[in-house]
Amino acid sequence: MPDERSFGMATQDATPDAGVSFATDQETRLILDSLDDFIEQEVEPVVERLGETYENPRLRHEPDGRLVPEVLQAIRDIRRKSAEAGFYAMNLPEDVGGEGVSPVTWYRAKRHVASRDAGGLTSPVLAGPEGPKPLLLQAEGEQVERYLEPAIRAEKSTAFAQTEPGVGSDSPNMETTAERDGDDWILNGRKQWITNAPYADFVQVFARTEPQAEAGRYGGITCFIVEADEYEVGSFNNVVGSVGMQAEVILDDVRLPDSRVLGEPGSAFYDAMEFLSLGRLELGAEAVGLGDHLVDLAVDYANDREAFGRPIGKFQQISSKIARGRAKNYAADAAGLRCAWEMARGEPAIEEASIFKWFATHALWEIADDVVQVHGANGLSEENPFMDHLHQARILRIVEGADEIQLNTIAKQLGVM
Numbered sequence: 001m002p003d004e005r006s007f008g009m010a011t012q013d014a015t016p017d018a019g020v021s022f023a024t025d026q027e028t029r030l031i032l033d034s035l036d037d038f039i040e041q042e043v044e045p046v047v048e049r050l051g052e053t054y055e056n057p058r059l060r061h062e063p064d065g066r067l068v069p070e071v072l073q074a075i076r077d078i079r080r081k082s083a084e085a086g087f088y089a090m091n092l093p094e095d096v097g098g099e100g101v102s103p104v105t106w107y108r109a110k111r112h113v114a115s116r117d118a119g120g121l122t123s124p125v126l127a128g129p130e131g132p133k134p135l136l137l138q139a140e141g142e143q144v145e146r147y148l149e150p151a152i153r154a155e156k157s158t159a160f161a162q163t164e165p166g167v168g169s170d171s172p173n174m175e176t177t178a179e180r181d182g183d184d185w186i187l188n189g190r191k192q193w194i195t196n197a198p199y200a201d202f203v204q205v206f207a208r209t210e211p212q213a214e215a216g217r218y219g220g221i222t223c224f225i226v227e228a229d230e231y232e233v234g235s236f237n238n239v240v241g242s243v244g245m246q247a248e249v250i251l252d253d254v255r256l257p258d259s260r261v262l263g264e265p266g267s268a269f270y271d272a273m274e275f276l277s278l279g280r281l282e283l284g285a286e287a288v289g290l291g292d293h294l295v296d297l298a299v300d301y302a303n304d305r306e307a308f309g310r311p312i313g314k315f316q317q318i319s320s321k322i323a324r325g326r327a328k329n330y331a332a333d334a335a336g337l338r339c340a341w342e343m344a345r346g347e348p349a350i351e352e353a354s355i356f357k358w359f360a361t362h363a364l365w366e367i368a369d370d371v372v373q374v375h376g377a378n379g380l381s382e383e384n385p386f387m388d389h390l391h392q393a394r395i396l397r398i399v400e401g402a403d404e405i406q407l408n409t410i411a412k413q414l415g416v417m
Contacts, residue, residue, distance in 0.1 A: 114289025
């Protein structure tokens, strides 16, 4: 494994005001090369060791969808080793245990790891929905030692609980409430589609603490830290392509002290919106990385597979699908770098993040579908990963704001909504 302190000085490519560089600076290149070494030494052997247990979804999950213990432990081990090497939450500030890399470097790292796709076990290398996000940087006092720092070290995992059975994109209309009872808060409600809820050590729960009539549509929402033994995991929300990762969070008269409030009471929705662009940048980076990987696989297959006496890539119907995929992903990558550069300059990048997320996930969806077609029956086989990637591509068009939300955001930024 590379020296864990060799990654702490990575910075953005050039000065932000000088414009984004399409070249990868030396320090970022060191990180990407070291990530390759880490995946080769710490991830690929795990994929090989797990074998059929991980590759076969029927063996990877319990009957209710929960990951089997050996797979769950492997994921946790990869996260922890990545944190020890300085990768896992390297986008967070150094003073809390991160590495302080710029949004441009973080984007490139996310994209690079997704392009490796080592049996599907590369995603735990860099913090995702289960990891520390900027919202958790509002932790104070005991919260830092109990929640923030262990999450950065990958010793604990978390979840972001905002969506409810009847409330998705319209999250300010949530029904989960937190009411005062002396010096404590009493939480009641139900959250749904919560990634990592079955395995989290603590969940960041959004609850309404003041009625909309008094606090306004976006006010009166508070974030609470709820530990695993304080909420009930309801039914698994098993979706194709993400079985075992999402579940209901049931809050039944959960009593919490003031010390479990994350940030200022009543301001959680505004706080979360400040960091929305980062989530969309990360997700788009993953889409671009996986798109690169799929295009490479299609090129290899089109050159090797022969029909009618020549490689199928020589047929225009096949080569055009691959070329279109490359062109779309090329454009998506440029949009991602622009978005990351704006964020590195301290801009909210609201429009840029929505444009990138919408375009990159659409590009991946079309690439994944075309790659299945290029592989023919092999593309449909459970022995190959192509249908899994197609399912994943479809999921990415829903999470972190569905397509329609992204287009609405762009329209509002243009002043036509």
